[in-house]
Amino acid sequence: MGGSGSRLSKELLAEYQDLTFLTKQEILLSVHVVLAPHLVDNEQQARSGNEHTGKPIAENTDSSPLSTRAHRRFCELLPQEQRSVEQSLLAQVPFEQILSLPELKANPFKERICRVFSTSPTRDSLSFEDFLDLLSVFSDTATPDIKSHYAFRIFDFDDDGTLNREDLSRLVNCLTGEGEDTRLSASEMKQLIDNILEESDIDRDGTINLSEFQHVISRSPDFASSFKIVL
Numbered sequence: 001m002g003g004s005g006s007r008l009s010k011e012l013l014a015e016y017q018d019l020t021f022l023t024k025q026e027i028l029l030s031v032h033v034v035l036a037p038h039l040v041d042n043e044q045q046a047r048s049g050n051e052h053t054g055k056p057i058a059e060n061t062d063s064s065p066l067s068t069r070a071h072r073r074f075c076e077l078l079p080q081e082q083r084s085v086e087q088s089l090l091a092q093v094p095f096e097q098i099l100s101l102p103e104l105k106a107n108p109f110k111e112r113i114c115r116v117f118s119t120s121p122t123r124d125s126l127s128f129e130d131f132l133d134l135l136s137v138f139s140d141t142a143t144p145d146i147k148s149h150y151a152f153r154i155f156d157f158d159d160d161g162t163l164n165r166e167d168l169s170r171l172v173n174c175l176t177g178e179g180e181d182t183r184l185s186a187s188e189m190k191q192l193i194d195n196i197l198e199e200s201d202i203d204r205d206g207t208i209n210l211s212e213f214q215h216v217i218s219r220s221p222d223f224a225s226s227f228k229i230v231l
Contacts, residue, residue, distance in 0.1 A: 073101050074131055092125035103229045108174040112154045138229040147227045148217040152210050162207035168193045 075083070077098070082091045095114045104110045115123050117134040126134070136142060137150045153159075157167045169189055176182045184192065200208045200216045208216075217223050 073103075074128075089128050092120055092127055093131075094125050098126055098131075107229075108177075109154050112157065116150065116153045135229075138227065140225075140228065142224075144217070144224040145214065147224055148214045149210065151217070151223075151227055152213045155213075162209050163213065164207045165193055165197075168196055168208075 074093070077093045077100075078088065078091055082088055095111070095118075098114055099105065099110050104113065107113065113134065114126060117130045117137075118124065118126055119130055120127070137146060152163070155163055155167060155171050157170050158164075163171075172184065172189065172192060176184060197206065197208070200212050202212050202215070203209075
């Protein structure tokens with residue numbers, strides 16, 4: 001990765017590891033790809049074969065395909081002048097660029113995902129740490145409780161801490177689409193939301209809180225494996 005100026009300090013590496021579900025190797029590789037994409041390209045060529053001999057030179061068995069591919073895409077969104085350690089850790093990538101990533105482009109909740117993970121004051125961009133948090137929650141190593149917590153936040157469109165009828169209506173529209181041939185009628189939507197609340201609203205206050213949501217999710221064994229971003 002070059003000189004010491006292009007490396008994370010032990011303290012910062014430990015902090016990232018404590019705050020995410022990413023391993024030390026994944027974090028180091030994340031920074032490696034963000035800061036030095038040309039080295040990644042060279043490694044790829046080494047794995048695919050030497051152009052003169054046609055034989056592989058070496059293969060890093062410790063590399064993480066998820067981290068490599070995800071952060072290569074993140075790197076592509078950063079201007080060249082922001083790829084030093086100091087600049088990359090301070091950089092903010094606008095949502096419109098993040099949403100251009102193929103892994104998010106087709107996700108019906110892509111805007112909400114970015115908004116939930118953004119720590120910028122205007123919540124319209126992602127930092128390197130925000131991106132690490134996103135990857136961590138959508139990784140296979142995140143616990144079901146963590147995944148359900150963030151799923152609840154993503155579905156809570158008005159950020160009021162509960163899923164009300166409007167939130168549920170927007171959730172359904174995201175899943176079905178709002179075209180004439182897929183959008184539910186008003187009566188169909190009301191019946192569906194009534195059914196959802198009947199099953200999920202334990203305290204009968206007309207909304208679904210986090211504990212009620214997690215109770216429902218706990219009965220869905222496939223939730224954790226489906227709540228991920230596949231690269």
